[in-house]
Amino acid sequence: MVNGYPNIKINGTTNGHIHKALETEYGHRYTYELLLETVHYIRNRVSFTPVVGVICGSGLGSLADCLVNPIEIPYSTIPHFPTSTVKGHVGSLVFGHLSGLPTVCMKGRFHYYEGYPLWKCCMPIRVMKLLGVSHLIITNAAGGLNPSYKVGDIMLVKDHINIMGFAGNNPLQGPNDERFGPRFPPMNQAYNRDIIQLAKKVGEDMGVENRIHEGVYTCLGGPNFETVAELNMLKMLGADAVGMSTVHEVITANHCDMEVFAFSLITNECVVQYEANNEPNHEEVIDVGKQREGLLKQLVSELLKRVFENGITSGKIGK
Ligand SMILES: O=P(O)(O)O[C@@H]1C[C@H](O)[C@@H](CO)O1
Numbered sequence: 547m548v549n550g551y552p553n554i555k556i557n558g559t560t561n562g563h564i565h566k567a568l569e570t571e572y573g574h575r576y577t578y579e580l581l582l583e584t585v586h587y588i589r590n591r592v593s594f595t596p597v598v599g600v601i602c603g604s605g606l607g608s609l610a611d612c613l614v615n616p617i618e619i620p621y622s623t624i625p626h627f628p629t630s631t632v633k634g635h636v637g638s639l640v641f642g643h644l645s646g647l648p649t650v651c652m653k654g655r656f657h658y659y660e661g662y663p664l665w666k667c668c669m670p671i672r673v674m675k676l677l678g679v680s681h682l683i684i685t686n687a688a689g690g691l692n693p694s695y696k697v698g699d700i701m702l703v704k705d706h707i708n709i710m711g712f713a714g715n716n717p718l719q720g721p722n723d724e725r726f727g728p729r730f731p732p733m734n735q736a737y738n739r740d741i742i743q744l745a746k747k748v749g750e751d752m753g754v755e756n757r758i759h760e761g762v763y764t765c766l767g768g769p770n771f772e773t774v775a776e777l778n779m780l781k782m783l784g785a786d787a788v789g790m791s792t793v794h795e796v797i798t799a800n801h802c803d804m805e806v807f808a809f810s811l812i813t814n815e816c817v818v819q820y821e822a823n824n825e826p827n828h829e830e831v832i833d834v835g836k837q838r839e840g841l842l843k844q845l846v847s848e849l850l851k852r853v854f855e856n857g858i859t860s861g862k863i864g865k
Pocket residue numbers: 602603604632655657685686687688768789790791792827828831
């Protein structure tokens with residue numbers, strides 16, 4: 547292996563040039579060494595090692611306001627970082643302490659529909675891992691497919707359906723660098739079960755257990771919202787909520803052995819009947835995020851406190 551690329555000869559290219567040949571074939575991926583440059587830049591600006599990472603979904607950037615003594619670094623100033631282009635995604639890393647724990651929040655994520663390939667959307671997850679993050683909380687705004695879900699409910703993600711992956715689009719596609727993780731990572735225990743149980747308990751203690759569900763998330767490429775036929779198909783497949791993110795992030799985080807907890811804020815009920823005349827829109831998505839920010843901040847802070855009090859590391863059966 548040379549920097550995670552197989553040490554083989556393609557079209558007579560010498561080993562010295564193999565890297566470039568594969569870059570052309572697979573796109574210009576971030577090598578381990580390149581990401582170390584990003585990490586080096588950040589470490590020079592932040593004096594502590596974050597152990598918790600939080601990805602703020604659409605309209606949920608205010609989760610970063612929970613951080614004590616925040617240090618904000620705009621993505622545009624960080625070497626090799628993509629930039630955020632979506633309303634409701636500010637585009638900065640915020641470092642600080644959350645429930646006493648050293649934390650980094652991504653105030654804004656990258657989506658496939660912005661034109662970024664999945665490996666680029668997921669680059670910050672590997673950066674967080676290299677910085678020291680062991681526990682990743684992924685949040686998103688999603689449409690509720692399960693008829694029992696109401697706008698403003700929270701779905702704790704217990705599993706996902708990787709629709710884009712069905713067609714071979716996966717953030718781990720291309721040469722594998724074992725320093726990040728294995729070529730064939732398992733995904734059947736992708737979401738830490740102990741943290742899900744703890745989150746349900748926190749919800750009970752907050753008196754909002756009737757607004758909290760456990761369900762299956764699926765991600766489409768976007769940016770358009772779904773047709774009625776697509777939504778009915780996704781329902782039949784077993785999805786409870788649909789969005790445009792998270793799945794590829796969860797795959798990348800599991801690949802590099804992070805503990806993952808994810809939840810969706812249900813910002814709209816999916817329209818699964820042709821007779822209905824309501825249509826989803828991004829403004830509504832952001833508004834619901836604002837309405838529920840207090841609840842979500844409390845949930846995340848209390849959950850993190852308990853995760854570390856209980857010493858939850860692996861939520862995998864038998865580990
Ligand atoms: O970043 P997330 O997944 O929270 O954002 C969802 C999906 C689209 O980006 C947007 C649609 O309103 O919300």
